[in-house]
Amino acid sequence: MAESQSRDREAPSVTVDDGALRAEGDWTVGSAARLTERLRGMSEGIREIDGTAISRLDASGALLLLQAASRAGLDAGDVRVDESHRKLLETVAATGQRRQAPELPEARPWRELLERVGRSVHEVARSTGELLDFVGQVVHRLVRTAVRPSRLRLTSTVHHMEQTGLDAVPLLALLASLVGAVVAYLGATILREFGAELLVINLVTFSFLREFGVLLTAILLAGRTASAFCTQIGMMKSHEEIDAIRVLGLDVIELLVLPRLIALVVMLPLLAFVATISGLAGGMAVAVLALGIDAGVYVDQVRDSFTMTDYLVGLIKAPIFAFVIALIGCLEGLRVEGSAESAGRHTTTAVVRSLTMVIVIDALAAMYFSEIGW
Amino acid sequence: MSGPVPDRSADPVVRVRGLVNRFDSTVVHDRLDLDVRRGEILGVVGGSGSGKSVLMRSILGLQRPQAGTVELFGRRFGPGDSRAGLEDLVGVLFQDGALFSSMTVCENVEVPLRAHRPELDERLRRQLALLKIRLSGLPGDAAGKLPSELSGGMRKRASLARALALEPDLLFLDEPTAGLDPVGAAGFDELIETLQESLGFTIFLITHDLDTLYRVCDRVAVLADRRVLACGPLEDIEALDHEWVREYFHGPRARAARRAGPDAERDG
Numbered sequence: 001m002a003e004s005q006s007r008d009r010e011a012p013s014v015t016v017d018d019g020a021l022r023a024e025g026d027w028t029v030g031s032a033a034r035l036t037e038r039l040r041g042m043s044e045g046i047r048e049i050d051g052t053a054i055s056r057l058d059a060s061g062a063l064l065l066l067q068a069a070s071r072a073g074l075d076a077g078d079v080r081v082d083e084s085h086r087k088l089l090e091t092v093a094a095t096g097q098r099r100q101a102p103e104l105p106e107a108r109p110w111r112e113l114l115e116r117v118g119r120s121v122h123e124v125a126r127s128t129g130e131l132l133d134f135v136g137q138v139v140h141r142l143v144r145t146a147v148r149p150s151r152l153r154l155t156s157t158v159h160h161m162e163q164t165g166l167d168a169v170p171l172l173a174l175l176a177s178l179v180g181a182v183v184a185y186l187g188a189t190i191l192r193e194f195g196a197e198l199l200v201i202n203l204v205t206f207s208f209l210r211e212f213g214v215l216l217t218a219i220l221l222a223g224r225t226a227s228a229f230c231t232q233i234g235m236m237k238s239h240e241e242i243d244a245i246r247v248l249g250l251d252v253i254e255l256l257v258l259p260r261l262i263a264l265v266v267m268l269p270l271l272a273f274v275a276t277i278s279g280l281a282g283g284m285a286v287a288v289l290a291l292g293i294d295a296g297v298y299v300d301q302v303r304d305s306f307t308m309t310d311y312l313v314g315l316i317k318a319p320i321f322a323f324v325i326a327l328i329g330c331l332e333g334l335r336v337e338g339s340a341e342s343a344g345r346h347t348t349t350a351v352v353r354s355l356t357m358v359i360v361i362d363a364l365a366a367m368y369f370s371e372i373g374w
Numbered sequence: 375m376s377g378p379v380p381d382r383s384a385d386p387v388v389r390v391r392g393l394v395n396r397f398d399s400t401v402v403h404d405r406l407d408l409d410v411r412r413g414e415i416l417g418v419v420g421g422s423g424s425g426k427s428v429l430m431r432s433i434l435g436l437q438r439p440q441a442g443t444v445e446l447f448g449r450r451f452g453p454g455d456s457r458a459g460l461e462d463l464v465g466v467l468f469q470d471g472a473l474f475s476s477m478t479v480c481e482n483v484e485v486p487l488r489a490h491r492p493e494l495d496e497r498l499r500r501q502l503a504l505l506k507i508r509l510s511g512l513p514g515d516a517a518g519k520l521p522s523e524l525s526g527g528m529r530k531r532a533s534l535a536r537a538l539a540l541e542p543d544l545l546f547l548d549e550p551t552a553g554l555d556p557v558g559a560a561g562f563d564e565l566i567e568t569l570q571e572s573l574g575f576t577i578f579l580i581t582h583d584l585d586t587l588y589r590v591c592d593r594v595a596v597l598a599d600r601r602v603l604a605c606g607p608l609e610d611i612e613a614l615d616h617e618w619v620r621e622y623f624h625g626p627r628a629r630a631a632r633r634a635g636p637d638a639e640r641d642g
Contacts, residue, residue: 028541029462032494032502034493059505060502060541091572091573092509092572095505095509341475
């Protein structure tokens with residue numbers, strides 16, 4: 001019993017004696033590496049192969065035996081093995097795998113580099129086209145829904161409003177108030193040198209009304225919502241649910257994209273308002289606790305420095321961001337194909353693209369509004 | 375019998391004793407016993423929810439039972455014991471194939487070889503992988519394809535190739551013919567039969583497919599009433615007086631399968 005408990009108990013061996021190759025021991029996957037090493041260069045002048053002394057043979061071992069035979073110009077029928085191994089040897093021989101494996105393709109780094117560059121350029125062009133096509137379709141469905149509002153999936157829209165909007169409020173409020181506090185600290189450090197600490201309040205108000213309220217919200221939603229949209233639709237795609245929708249004659253965009261888009265377009269400005277208030281509150285906390293400014297003074301100063309133009313300049317970007325985030329999230333979801341890896345890749349793309357677009361659009365808008373003097 | 379090194383010649387290969395599996399208040403197995411003998415094809419049948427897959431997962435250590443022991447190749451495992459060291463003795467074909475979706479078929483088959491036979495060089499590893507792919511009845515050009523590019527039947531075959539990569543002594547097949555068309559299913563039955571005859575492993579086969587049962591199985595274990603109701607040759611099982619067994623083995627589909635079974639072939 002003790003003997004039989006160890007695996008590979010008989011070391012494999014190959015000997016050549018007067019043109020006869022004798023195989024002994026365990027010819028198994030466990031000894032395949034050693035056997036290949038020994039069989040190398042042994043094909044010279046082999047006229048017969050005797051495998052009757054093989055104690056254990058598996059498919060891998062049989063392959064090696066047949067390869068040795070093939071190199072010596074022998075057939076499977078010429079290899080002598082124990083009767084119990086005959087069937088296995090024939091099954092393996094029948095796969096036609098005796099030949100050496102095909103050569104691995106030669107590595108050509110420069111060509112591969114060029115090929116990848118070409119592929120990327122093509123891919124960018126293709127995906128831009130797809131995005132434009134998608135935007136067109138979505139706008140078409142939007143108009144159609146506007147003409148006949150009964151087509152709108154109201155339940156689904158409200159559900160997404162809750163998920164993307166309401167559920168994001170606590171996190172957004174926390175982040176915005178922290179950023180408000182940071183802005184106040186930074187401003188105080190500089191403005192103190194000019195003896196104008198009170199202007200910290202103007203700085204916080206101005207930056208949050210015009211930029212940070214909306215931008216922070218859009219960045220948070222690009223991470224939180226674009227990925228969620230992409231994953232939801234991507235899972236449906238890989239489970240053939242999207243195909244089922246199409247087969248039933250329903251419209252994927254109307255059913256899945258519009259509710260998400262409308263929910264986000266409605267919720268993002270509201271969330272931006274929450275972010276602005278939270279930012280002002282964060283700034284106030286720093287002003288009162290660290291800078292010794294009276295709370296009443298803070299509120300008065302906010303009221304004095306508030307202008308509707310600043311607020312609208314900020315708010316007008318909100319629906320645009322919402323549109324971009326929802327579209328990219330949904331489009332990437334629809335691009336998912338089958339595998340889990342594909343879902344992950346597209347989710348990453350959704351987040352990266354929507355973040356990039358949000359920041360680029362914000363920068364362009366900032367330039368535009370400052371040039372026209374708003 | 376139990377020792378640190380698995381014993382390839384142990385008989386029975388699998389010995390389950392007193393297995394208890396409970397999910398909340400649902401008892402799936404209650405002190406279940408089962409033996410799988412060396413070299414046989416054991417068919418495991420039972421209604422939906424009778425715990426066939428749970429039994430397989432308990433044997434493989436993927437599922438922690440509440441009580442009971444599992445002996446594999448003479449090594450005894452209690453609930454929660456790691457099955458480390460048995461990976462190259464046991465191959466598993468999961469119900470949906472469970473191929474790694476980001477890898478080609480060939481890379482999938484190479485995974486176990488990479489993990490457990492690191493001494494193989496790239497070329498030999500590829501040769502062995504291709505051998506298993508061909509043995510599983512796939513054309514050579516399937517090797518470079520991704521699982522998502524294959525049909526359901528081909529995915530099953532690719533998954534079988536991966537299960538065979540390390541030349542296992544014991545193979546678990548979870549509904550290998552489910553979701554295949556009758557021609558594909560018959561082809562798969564034939565494949566299992568041929569491979570088992572030439573490679574000589576033991577097979578634990580979960581199936582609903584009566585054709586498979588009649589064609590390839592040496593013995594059949596019926597799971598019902600939270601235990602193994604009976605285990606033996608088909609003729610004995612058919613004769614059992616139990617409601618589910620009667621419905622299963624004496625329905626119209628069973629009669630057709632029995633007519634087409636191996637005995638009929640021989641007689642004809």
